[in-house]
Amino acid sequence: MNNSQKKSLSSACILVIGNEILSGRTEDKNINFIAKRCDEIGVSIDEVRIIPDEIKIIKDTVLFCHKNFDYVFTTGGIGPTHDDITTECIGSAFNLEVEVNKEALKRLKAHYNKLKVELNESRIKMAKIPKGAELIDNPVSSAPGFIVENIFVLPGVPKILQAMFNGIEDKIRGVTNIVSKNIVVYSAEGEIAELLESIQGKYPDVSIGSYPYFRPPDVGTNIVLRSIHQNLISEATIAICKKLKEYKIQFEKT
């Protein structure tokens, strides 16, 4: 994505917090989900960081991202155990006291009451929220996420995160008309590199990406055009297809 396109988009960062992702024990499933949803509403994910469960690193990274992106989505570290330290780090980063939030506690009480499970001290920890933060509803397991400044604090369990994301989409402003177009080329990247470069040169406001696939014996390339300008996408697509025909390269628009 080039600069002229980017300036008209909201920019965002995903911050994955968790040793289990860094050790390879757990495969992250949230980055791709959030990236796709943001893409649909025209918010551009400009960076992702995966960081360990360490207070100083979390605080420093949250503050850096707060300053450098319009929106920051954190995942992980808001459960009931000793290694869940995201909430206290965010409170500390913004000098906000972390206290039991009455509404959050009410929701936890109702949830655990229904399950006939004791609301013990560890679970009450999940109702501790930085003062003044806005809650994010959790329709699955009741413990809420929250919003502080431009930081959206979400859990790590994918099913719960996905259910909670619906509740924040209307709070994220993007442009709604990012258009993308895909051309599947049944040839290796190396065959089409030169022609793509020439078209990219002519359309600086269209981001033209080239993504090889490799499923032996088949090789091929996906060409992805993205822009907020529908007319430029159409023009650049026509120009690429014309060139592909000239070069006698098989392709399909999708």
Add this chain to the structure above:
Amino acid sequence: MNNSQKKSLSSACILVIGNEILSGRTEDKNINFIAKRCDEIGVSIDEVRIIPDEIKIIKDTVLFCHKNFDYVFTTGGIGPTHDDITTECIGSAFNLEVEVNKEALKRLKAHYNKLKVELNESRIKMAKIPKGAELIDNPVSSAPGFIVENIFVLPGVPKILQAMFNGIEDKIRGVTNIVSKNIVVYSAEGEIAELLESIQGKYPDVSIGSYPYFRPPDVGTNIVLRSIHQNLISEATIAICKKLKEYKIQFEKT
């Protein structure tokens, strides 16, 4: 992982370079692979960053990671097309001229000759390597990766990256005796949070992680203990199991 454990490990960072991951179009498959392999040889992945195909961002991030980690693994951006700019960014970051590497060119020639495919200008681009860099063998599609300082430059296509990773493992020094132990608890995280915290307090050199799983109607928690000290892992495991029995919580060691 606490500090005393960390200092004895080599630290590494993964740098994923590619707009297609940030837009959600492609789901990253390399982070988890590299993290697992590093974990096996005792190299600790301390951070992951996913960044866009932009010269300044790539250069700045590579230099930052070069200074702050023992090893840096980059993935993506070394193919033949206009959006593959990793090599030139790394050359520029370290003030190294990027030139056609004779050995790399020889390999590409042999590969494309065998496939009866033209070695055109775009493909020759893949033989351009920063001066003085060590090549990383590519047994799948021949175009090599390379090593500059502590930066290991790898491709984005998972099958190719995985094949190439075998060739670099002997160049990465880690400790070989990280031990981990897993206890599956058939109870929610909130039931065991307190007992885990007390054990963690007693064993600062063991990293005790707690990872809930949520497959309705089942909920449960994986407790993962990790350390370079086998004896401490055993002691802490025994202590946790004893507490679980006291609390009448069902579990299984794996």
